[in-house]
Amino acid sequence: MSVRCPNLKGIVAALAVLVTYSLPVTAQSADLQDEAELLTALATADDAEAKRLDRQLTAVWSKSGSAAIDLLLKRGRDALEVGDIPTAIEHLTALTDHAPGFAEGWHARASAYFGAELFGPAMADLERALTLNPNNYNAIFGLGAILETFGKDGLAYEAYQRALALHPHHEGAIQATERLKTQIEGRSL
Template identity: 55%
Template sequence: MIANHLNLKAIVAATLITVTISMPLATSASEKAEESALLTALVSADAAAARALDRELQALWRKSGSPAMDLLLKRAGKAFEAHDLAAAIDHLTALTDHAPDFARGWFERARAYHAAGLYGPSVADLERALALNPNDYNAIYALGTVFEQFRKPERAYEAYLRAKAIHPHHEEVLNALERLRPLAAGKDL
């Protein structure tokens, strides 16, 4: 009886530790304030300052608040770099399952799905990422690229304009806007 009781205590303790480590921490008020300040500065920054602000925002957005979730994100990144898209998707699926409010996990899985040619799931994950972080200009840019692939240049142009409003010096966005301007010029967006 005592052995069963000790076993139960050990199981409960292990479960609590696993759940606590796996759960991302809520975004603190100071992180929200930092994000807001960085985004505000980004809008009026020159190109050099914008690159530095972008790096700070990306670092902030990569923080899940959980070492276990950060490890899944890191493993997914390594798998993606090694072109092992199935492994990247598996890691990112585990991440989104365990940290459904972590926008970066959804964005990264959308990238992996897109690279694997799975456009429907990619768009669904981009929508989820943007619902959680509507200021993620890279996710907005990615949505624009999907619209371009689906031959929807007006929708792509709108997405790129939205991304540019947040990050005016985003090179890929500026290039995309220049490329699509002839297709969207004169059309009511």
């Protein structure tokens, strides 16, 4: 028994397009659910568990859904790691140009700009990253670091507190709040 379909190629092509464009949306929805679960667990985790959850969140946030974009992020981060800031900025600028909706690209480029002491562009990229992903406690911490650099200690302290509300074991935010606590809250008599 056979079924004749006059436009089989067209149907198969349409189905392939439908499946192709449906997969990233499904994967992104699963990541968002994972992110929410991971953030909830992180808020009450002990130190060891917090490190594991932090790695998982970083992995979730680092998935763009595109192998090419993920490669640009890796290359940018690798360049940052070895101190090659101009190369990092080049890779991460290509990333943000091609994937403007990928929050981690903006966050990574903000880190590169901060390393180059280009604080205005770093602040703009953090604003974009946090608009796309307001739960990225590392970006919030970066915002605090820039504010502290400009002597805006009260605002920096608030940013560090916000990062700690999401990730109570964030070492940089803990150290920063301890450093600024006396200035912000005053000394006890």
